[in-house]
Amino acid sequence: MLLMILGMTIITVSILVNQITKDTFNKNNPNLDVIVGAKGSPLQLVLSSIHHIDIPTGNISYKNAKNIIKHPAIKFGVPISLGDNFQNFRIVGTEKKFFKLYNAQIETGSIWRKPMQSVIGFNVANSTKLKIDKFFVGSHGLIDTGDVHAEQPYKVVGVLKKTGTILDNLIITSLDSVWLLHSNKSDIKNSRDSLEVTALLLKYKNKTSAFSFPRLINRNTNMQAASPNLEISKLFKLTGEAHKAINYLSILIVSLSFAGILFTLLNNISERRYDLAILRTLGFSKEKIFSIILIEGMTISFLGSFIGLIFGGIVYKSIEYFSLLGKNIIAGQFELIYELFVVWFIILIISFVACLVPCIKAYKQNIRSTLLNN
Amino acid sequence: MLICENLLFSIDGQKLFSNINFNIETEKDLLITGPSGIGKTTLLSILCGLQRPTDGNILYNEINLYKLVENKIDEFRGKQLGIVFQNFNLINAFTIKQNLQLANTASGTEDYDHLYNLLQRVGLADKSHIKVSKLSIGEKQRVAVARAFAGKPKWVFCDEPTSSLDDKNTDIIINLIKEESLRCKASLILITHDKRIQSILNFDQILKLGEKI
Numbered sequence: 237m238l239l240m241i242l243g244m245t246i247i248t249v250s251i252l253v254n255q256i257t258k259d260t261f262n263k264n265n266p267n268l269d270v271i272v273g274a275k276g277s278p279l280q281l282v283l284s285s286i287h288h289i290d291i292p293t294g295n296i297s298y299k300n301a302k303n304i305i306k307h308p309a310i311k312f313g314v315p316i317s318l319g320d321n322f323q324n325f326r327i328v329g330t331e332k333k334f335f336k337l338y339n340a341q342i343e344t345g346s347i348w349r350k351p352m353q354s355v356i357g358f359n360v361a362n363s364t365k366l367k368i369d370k371f372f373v374g375s376h377g378l379i380d381t382g383d384v385h386a387e388q389p390y391k392v393v394g395v396l397k398k399t400g401t402i403l404d405n406l407i408i409t410s411l412d413s414v415w416l417l418h419s420n421k422s423d424i425k426n427s428r429d430s431l432e433v434t435a436l437l438l439k440y441k442n443k444t445s446a447f448s449f450p451r452l453i454n455r456n457t458n459m460q461a462a463s464p465n466l467e468i469s470k471l472f473k474l475t476g477e478a479h480k481a482i483n484y485l486s487i488l489i490v491s492l493s494f495a496g497i498l499f500t501l502l503n504n505i506s507e508r509r510y511d512l513a514i515l516r517t518l519g520f521s522k523e524k525i526f527s528i529i530l531i532e533g534m535t536i537s538f539l540g541s542f543i544g545l546i547f548g549g550i551v552y553k554s555i556e557y558f559s560l561l562g563k564n565i566i567a568g569q570f571e572l573i574y575e576l577f578v579v580w581f582i583i584l585i586i587s588f589v590a591c592l593v594p595c596i597k598a599y600k601q602n603i604r605s606t607l608l609n610n
Numbered sequence: 611m612l613i614c615e616n617l618l619f620s621i622d623g624q625k626l627f628s629n630i631n632f633n634i635e636t637e638k639d640l641l642i643t644g645p646s647g648i649g650k651t652t653l654l655s656i657l658c659g660l661q662r663p664t665d666g667n668i669l670y671n672e673i674n675l676y677k678l679v680e681n682k683i684d685e686f687r688g689k690q691l692g693i694v695f696q697n698f699n700l701i702n703a704f705t706i707k708q709n710l711q712l713a714n715t716a717s718g719t720e721d722y723d724h725l726y727n728l729l730q731r732v733g734l735a736d737k738s739h740i741k742v743s744k745l746s747i748g749e750k751q752r753v754a755v756a757r758a759f760a761g762k763p764k765w766v767f768c769d770e771p772t773s774s775l776d777d778k779n780t781d782i783i784i785n786l787i788k789e790e791s792l793r794c795k796a797s798l799i800l801i802t803h804d805k806r807i808q809s810i811l812n813f814d815q816i817l818k819l820g821e822k823i
Binding site for chain 2: 511513514515516517518519520521522523524603604607
């Protein structure tokens with residue numbers, strides 16, 4: 237049973253991590269075509285700007301960002317500015333149209349009207365207990381370091397409805413708020429063009445621009461353009477090999493557990509063939525003996541795989557809970573675990589077939605010769 | 611009524627016994643005797659549906675045993691027959707109570723008061739939770755007797771029930787078997803070469819294998 241538990245635990249964790257990560261990556265990207273940011277790793281730019289799990293590659297000029305949004309190939313563009321957090325939830329400076337990307341709706345309150353006002357995501361509100369009109373101070377950096385902007389607290393003016401995306405884990409404010417905290421300029425309104433943002437989230441008017449636009453940015457500017465879909469698919473290609481290796485390992489372990497169940501039952505039958513013959517003398521039919529052995533084998537298999545499934549879920553939730561990465565990347569939704577149940581069902585079917593071998597052996601047992609030979 | 615007609619049994623073409631015929635009325639007794647190796651235990655196995663005869667018929671109240679399909683024979687054995695085997699055939703890993711419950715379950719009676727009374731009569735009620743492997747030979751013999759009557763059988767078969775017992779215990783066990791068969795209104799078919807038994811009990815019929823009575 238231990239092998240079955242171990243195998244099922246590994247399969248469960250592997251499937252959950254793979255499926256929920258893919259699902260989360262898909263949900264987090266609101267059909268953005270390209271991200272423009274400072275030069276560096278394009279994957280890092282995508283992860284930090286859309287999925288909020290890596291540090292940004294640097295900053296770009298706000299003036300350049302505005303010019304890019306006006307480019308004829310661009311249908312929609314919104315700048316974002318990162319740099320602070322509150323209790324590990326990232327504070328994103330942006331424009332009000334950012335909410336349109338995620339079809340976000342306000343649950344209570346409103347969107348900000350002036351700097352240092354903020355709108356918080358669903359998970360932020362639940363986790364931090366922040367409410368409308370409450371104040372909080374941001375910490376420098378993207379994880380909680382304790383180095384805070386105590387002199388200028390944010391005020392919560394709105395709480396968002398649950399979206400099932402990374403937006404639930406974000407604190408959204410105006411660009412001006414971020415600039416107020418991080419620039420030396422006293423007159424933000426008149427010096428915006430000299431300020432910086434972290435990245436620009438863009439949608440093309442026409443998908444054919446996917447070839448020409450990134451080349452234009454990458455060759456002619458000190459910025460880079462990265463395609464979220466391309467970078468994430470590259471990431472999955474890399475991690476996919478590791479997933480495959482884990483899956484092969486778990487298949488091997490589960491196969492060993494099938495063999496374990498088979499040989500345990502065969503061994504039990506050899507040890508108990510005398511007892512089984514006695515049951516026959518008492519009036520238990522061959523069919524009844526067959527079903528007793530089958531129930532025993534399937535109980536081992538069902539319990540082992542079920543415990544493995546539960547352990548897998550616990551291990552997965554622990555990974556999600558204890559890792560900062562998990563907190564930001566995983567939406568915590570179990571919609572896709574139907575695949576897990578398919579795998580569980582297949583395991584039970586194979587166990588059933590494996591159990592038939594000892595059942596048939598017990599079925600064919602000759603009572604009288606067994607009793608005489610004992 | 612149990613009718614045994616022209617029973618023949620051969621192993622590898624060699625006859626072990628043939629032309630066995632007898633009738634036993636309900637609630638009557640039969641003693642089957644004969645020297646070792648004559649086929650007494652094989653005959654008991656055939657009568658109990660555990661070993662198909664080469665030829666002949668066994669009829670229990672007009673039910674031809676070997677005309678039934680195998681699981682019906684098993685069901686019939688569980689509901690109508692009680693067997694005390696020579697080597698007891700108890701499940702050593704189970705307790706006394708569990709061994710009796712198995713027979714009770716197979717018979718479909720599920721009468722736990724009956725089991726308790728049986729255990730009291732064989733003097734093992736206080737030890738019902740003890741595993742069979744920890745019992746003495748005499749105690750195992752008594753469990754085997756109790757189990758044979760657990761399903762309230764109509765025919766009780768005993769194969770050399772006293773072979774490993776001294777005179778005192780032989781007397782106790784034989785009287786116990788007789789008392790329980792009277793209580794159940796069951797026919798008793800006892801197979802033995804133990805001459806002490808005939809001095810303890812009177813049988814309605816005696817069959818000496820190889821001889822006509």
